[in-house]
Amino acid sequence: MSGLPNIKIGPFKRAQGSIVLPGSKSISNRALLLAALSSGTTTLKNLLDADDTQVMRNALRQLGLSVIDLADNVCVVEGCGGKFPVQNADLFMGNAGTAIRPLTAALAMQGGNYRLSGVPRMHERPIRDLVDGLRQVGAKIDYELQEGYPPIKILAADIAIQDVVRVRGDVSSQFLTALLMALPLVAKEPVKIEVIGELISRPYIDITLKLMARFGVKVACPDAQSFVIPAKTSDAVYQSPGALSVEGDASSASYFLALGAIGGGPVRVLGVGSESIQGDVAFADALALMGAKISSGEDWIEVAGVRNANGKLNGITIDCTEIPDAAMTLAAAALFAEGPTRLNNIASWRVKETDRIAAMAKELKKVGAIVEEGADYIVVQAPKSFADWKFPAQGIDTYDDHRMAMCFSLAAFGPNALQINDPNCVAKTFPTYFAEFAKIVS
Ligand SMILES: O=C(O)C1=C[C@@H](OP(=O)(O)O)[C@@H](O)[C@H](O)C1
Numbered sequence: 001m002s003g004l005p006n007i008k009i010g011p012f013k014r015a016q017g018s019i020v021l022p023g024s025k026s027i028s029n030r031a032l033l034l035a036a037l038s039s040g041t042t043t044l045k046n047l048l049d050a051d052d053t054q055v056m057r058n059a060l061r062q063l064g065l066s067v068i069d070l071a072d073n074v075c076v077v078e079g080c081g082g083k084f085p086v087q088n089a090d091l092f093m094g095n096a097g098t099a100i101r102p103l104t105a106a107l108a109m110q111g112g113n114y115r116l117s118g119v120p121r122m123h124e125r126p127i128r129d130l131v132d133g134l135r136q137v138g139a140k141i142d143y144e145l146q147e148g149y150p151p152i153k154i155l156a157a158d159i160a161i162q163d164v165v166r167v168r169g170d171v172s173s174q175f176l177t178a179l180l181m182a183l184p185l186v187a188k189e190p191v192k193i194e195v196i197g198e199l200i201s202r203p204y205i206d207i208t209l210k211l212m213a214r215f216g217v218k219v220a221c222p223d224a225q226s227f228v229i230p231a232k233t234s235d236a237v238y239q240s241p242g243a244l245s246v247e248g249d250a251s252s253a254s255y256f257l258a259l260g261a262i263g264g265g266p267v268r269v270l271g272v273g274s275e276s277i278q279g280d281v282a283f284a285d286a287l288a289l290m291g292a293k294i295s296s297g298e299d300w301i302e303v304a305g306v307r308n309a310n311g312k313l314n315g316i317t318i319d320c321t322e323i324p325d326a327a328m329t330l331a332a333a334a335l336f337a338e339g340p341t342r343l344n345n346i347a348s349w350r351v352k353e354t355d356r357i358a359a360m361a362k363e364l365k366k367v368g369a370i371v372e373e374g375a376d377y378i379v380v381q382a383p384k385s386f387a388d389w390k391f392p393a394q395g396i397d398t399y400d401d402h403r404m405a406m407c408f409s410l411a412a413f414g415p416n417a418l419q420i421n422d423p424n425c426v427a428k429t430f431p432t433y434f435a436e437f438a439k440i441v442s
């Protein structure tokens, strides 16, 4: 599909089948970094092969690590025991938040000189709260173009660990994740990280803590806003667990689960289920609230149509602060619901791959939905009947946002075929999305 300007899909009526999910982006990039920082060799299984995890792998290789890709998404990482072999590097981070933010923090602990940059949109995505946190322990970081945004330069500095490091958590949880993973490298004494104000996207912090524990570092959480990192007892803080299997991606699952509701199902996703450590599995609960028939096991979730006799979902009002990514799928599923769907607490959408609230609103209107947007919410009302759907002759624009492309594949269950522009942007987290989609729709 590489480079295709657009694809035309649908109209479809049925979705049925099962899909083996690619590995979780969030777990893959954390596991790669922790494996690199640990002592010992780690064999990562079911690692996500996509743009976001390739930029992390390439950066680690540039930093002097051995990161070897084997067949079947197995990757072997030779840990460096906390000190990267290369102390000067210019690293390209694409548009991967889970790469640039944690790496910035880890690099700031190294005493070397590094530059991190990305695609133009990355240079519009905030990093100030992380830089402010790192400066509290003596890190020297300069903004190259615009204050508060990449590209950034990390300059060699002596890190002087403090008892308490404060960080804001209301723009992105990735800043806290980055500090949590990096500060153990230098914590001669226990360090408390205090979150100032609201902490959004909390389930991603739980992923961070669970993975750190797998690599031998246990963080205490005396209250919801405080995290205590233990004092290091040896130079190599992180210990390789030997092998680590990456779960399927719960955000990627959301598109197929929604298809199982609007296309009758059953559609089963394999790789995430009741045992998942990812917050986005809660998408299934939101879909159940909309009237979908859901069942699940340890590592699978299935959707078999909807409970309503008319075959439609119900509109709901829901707080999305814990499922920022899968929440986009709810906005698209709302095209097949009776009554409005209101998604609250989604301000962070505005600083992700694109301004997702604006992009969603604009494209949903193109197919005939009635949409209201606010600073931190969106309300989506489906076209009243099939006759009220509009046909966007120029297609649906995707804004270089993988989730826009994947969400709008759902809209091919309306009355018209649909053109999706620049579908290849799914490569950020799910390069084979449209091939997998084609296998289950008719
Ligand atoms: O830590 C992570 O793996 C992520 C955290 C979330 O970002 P925010 O914390 O910025 O909401 C999420 O949207 C992103 O896709 C992955």
Ligand SMILES: C=C(OP(=O)(O)O)C(=O)O
Pocket: 095, 096, 097, 098, 099, 325, 352, 353, 403, 429
């Ligand atoms: C927000 C996302 O990505 P990132 O990790 O770049 O923040 C996303 O995948 O939806």
